[in-house]
Amino acid sequence: MDEAIVVGSLVKRYGSFAAVDGISFTVNKGEIFSLLGPNGAGKTTTIEILECIRSYTSGDARVLGYDVSKPRDAREIKKLIGVLPQDFSTFENLKVGEVVGFFAGLYGGKHEYDDILQSLDLSNDRNKKFDDLSGGMKQKVGIASAIVHEPEIVFLDEPTTGLDPGSRREVWKFITRLKERGKTIFLTTHYMEEAQLLSDHIGIMNRGKIAALDTPQRLIAQYGGCKKVELKLKDESLAAKISQDFETVRKNDKITVYIKNTRDLNRLMVETDYEDIEVMTPTLEDVFLKVVGINLEE
Amino acid sequence: MMKFLSVFSVTFKQWFRSPATVFFSILFPLVLLLIFGFVFAGIGSGTTSIYIQNQDVVNGTSTPLSSAYIDALNHTNVLDISLIPSGVDARSYAQNLSSNQFFSSYRILIIPPGFQNETLASAYAIRLNTTYDTLNSTLSDFAQFIPPNDTAIIQAGLGALKSYAANATVGNVTLTFLSDPSDTNALIARGIINSVAMAFNSQLVGGSSVINTQDQSLNARSLTSVDYYLPGLIAAFVMTNGIFGLTNITADLRKRGVIRRLLSTPLTKLDWILGNILTQVVIGLMLTLVMILFAFLVFRVVAIPDAFTLLAVAIGVVAFSGLGMIFGGLVKNVETSSALANVVAFPMMFLSGSFFPTGLYPPIIQSISYFIPLTYFSNALRSTLITKDMTGIVFNLGILSVIAMVFIGIGVWAIRWKEN
Incomplete structure (x- = not known):
């Protein structure tokens, strides 16, 4: 069995409102899967269903072959997964070492965590009170607590939010090392660069549905095109004509044009009277912008 | 390590x-x-202060009978007597003295002028009439046993007694007692004054006591008010720690997302509850031991805990943690569940007799106290720590155990261990 997570036609309703509206996707073992989407898209509800802490209305969700809706299976799943929730918090009067030790104790057996603390640069802080740590350090303690029992699947819900760029890169390296050790990683993030850099597959959720699902490269190719051109027009009336010929997005006084091939790029540059032009390679952010209609990082 | 011990360790x-x-x-x-x-040490000491103004004075000296009456009041050991000079206005005098005190409630007993003369004169008249009636009825009922000559002598004596009695008048000596209607201690003082007056009446007319009382203490040592408050306060605070501890801790952790994180681990609801209850039991035992030690050091109260004390604290913690879980589980809003816990906990402290004996309460409140769980917890601790009364221990612990099982059962059912 190569699938770590299989979700089929999953629905979660609150009255008439569908927080998760018939989504289906598969996460293979050993890959990094990112779920992206604006606030309220249904990402956290989906993750919580997979973590067996929230029930669902209909459909099917399996983690490592276990059915998340069955209590006995849920008990097995909880032994095999590690979780970092958004804004990780814990018993604030405990020391770093005690927090990680506590989570290790919940899984039975003896779990050494010195290496984990060292790899997250927490060794020197193990006797610091959790409450006295910075936001980034707290997040690292959360990550350590999530993997202390060597889980097969790690759910990381916005693991780098609030971290400085240096710490963020450390966490990226750590996630990559987890993948190299064969762990399956289910990630949500607000940082498109992070998702693009780390993910094997990406699902973009919007209003409870999966709006796009593929590898980052294919998503960019499908939605971003060959190049994107950011134009500041001399004559604003030209914008309407460009929008008829190409996919465009307006942003303040600029228009972003998605080009599918080099010939179209040449035509645009020759035929358009512009004040300023910038030609760029599309990114996942452009995909998100086109699929969801808003910029996640703003 | 078992998971609930991990929970105990961190909590x-x-x-x-x-x-x-x-x-x-x-x-x-x-x-x-x-x-x-x-503050309440005085209540248990059994003394009630009173001012007495003796106006029955002859040549600047109190008459022997009025002095004897005051002595008799003093010997009850219930009244703390201060004398007011006979020539002053008693109210103003007492008011001036009491105004220097924080609580200015006072009581005054006034012994009127002529107290001795009128009391003796009345006693004389009553004795004459009693003697005449006794002899007269004896003569008429048992005439066959009395020789005729003696009958004549007795009848002559009866005639003389009748003429004396006709000249003696039965007066009415009135003592004046002044007090504030809201002063509950005045009831005690008035009762003592009446009892002593009745004893005097009886002695003066030649009566003798038929019914007497003998005081025997229920306990090997005399108890103070702190002996009463100590188990009550321990019970009340073990209760509040139990109710608010689990409710507030869980609510706070839920609010900060810690419970959500724990839900995704193999930790079960039972592990979580057991670990937290164990924490509360340890806190309860620490509180009990510290309170007992403190009461001994400051008030010299000797309360020796035993196995039943530990058991009572453990069962009490389970009962009230269960109640806290019910509040936390049934009312989702943190503030509302906390307010509900307050609404229930504070009346329980006063209605249960933890702070004041329920015997002082009106009958309806006394009846309510039987339905208050804290009543049985306080009584169990009082029995095990102070009175060492095995019947009380078994009875109260039995009822408390049933309450604990019911509360913890509903609490386990009520507490959420999954998101909606």
Whole structure:
């Protein structure tokens, strides 16, 4: 069995409102899967269903072959997964070492965590009170607590939010090392660069549905095109004509044009009277912008 | 390590390292014990202050009978008597003296002029009439047993007695007692004054006591008010720690997302509850031991805990943690569940007799106290710590155990261990 997570036609309703509206996707073992989407898209509800802490209305969700809706299976799943929730918090009067030790104790057996603390640069802080740590350090303690029992699947819900760029890169390296050790990683993030850099597959959720699902490269190719051109027009009336010929997005006084091939790029540059032009390679952010209609990082 | 022991370890450290919670769990009860012990110490001492103005004075000296009456009041050891000079206005005098005190409630007994003369004159008349009636009825009922000559002599004597009695008048000596209607201690003073007056009446007319009382203490040692408050305060604070501890801790952790994180681990609801209850039991036992030690050091109260004390504290913690879980589980809003816990906990403290004996309450409130769980917890601790009354221990612990099982059962059912 190569699938770590299989979700089929999953629905979660609150009255008439569908927080998760018939989504289906598969996460293979050993890959990094990112779920992206604006606030309220249904990402956290989906993750919580997979973590067996929230029930669902209909459909099917399996983690490592276990059915998340069955209590006995849920008990097995909880032994095999590690979780970092958004804004990780814990018993604030405990020391770093005690927090990680506590989570290790919940899984039975003896779990050494010195290496984990060292790899997250927490060794020197193990006797610091959790409450006295910075936001980034707290997040690292959360990550350590999530993997202390060597889980097969790690759910990381916005693991780098609030971290400085240096710490963020450390966490990226750590996630990559987890993948190299064969762990399956289910990630949500607000940082498109992070998702693009780390993910094997990406699902973009919007209003409870999966709006796009593929590898980052294919998503960019499908939605971003060959190049994107950011134009500041001399004559604003030209914008309407460009929008008829190409996919465009307006942003303040600029228009972003998605080009599918080099010939179209040449035509645009020759035929358009512009004040300023910038030609760029599309990114996942452009995909998100086109699929969801808003910029996640703003 | 079993998972509930992991929970105990972290929740106990979390509690112990928080100065505010340690203060409210352990130090605040000590402060209350100190206040209760000093403020209400006078109630248990059995003395009620009273001013007495003796106006029955001849040549500047109190008459022997009025002095004897005051002595008799003094010997009851219930009244703390201060004398007011006979020539002054008693009300103003007492008012001036009492105005220097924080609570200016006072009582005055006025013995009127002529107290001795009128009392003796009345006693003389009553004795003459009683003697005449006794002899007269004896003569008419038992004439066959009395020789005729003696009958004539007795009848002559009866005639003389009748003429004396006709000249003697039965007066009415009235003592005046002044008090504030809201002063509950005045009831005690009035009862003592009446009892002593009745004893005097009886003695003066030649009566003798048929019914007497003999005081025997229920306990090997005399008890003070702190003996009463100590188990009550321990019970009350173990209760509040139990109710608020689990409710507030869980609510706070839920609000900060900690419970959500724990839900995704193999930790079960039962592990979580057991670990937290164990923490509360340890806190309860620490509170009990600290309170007992403090009561001994400050008030010399000897309360020796035994196995039943530990059992009572453990069962009490389970019962009230269960109640806290019910509040936390049934009412989703943190503030509302906390307010509900307050609404239930504070009346329980006063209705249960933890602070004041329920015997002082009106009958309806006394009846209510039987339905208050804290009543049985306080009584169990009082039995095990102070009176060492095995019947009381078994009875109260039995009822408390049933209450604990019901509360914890509903509490386990009520507490959420999954998101909706």
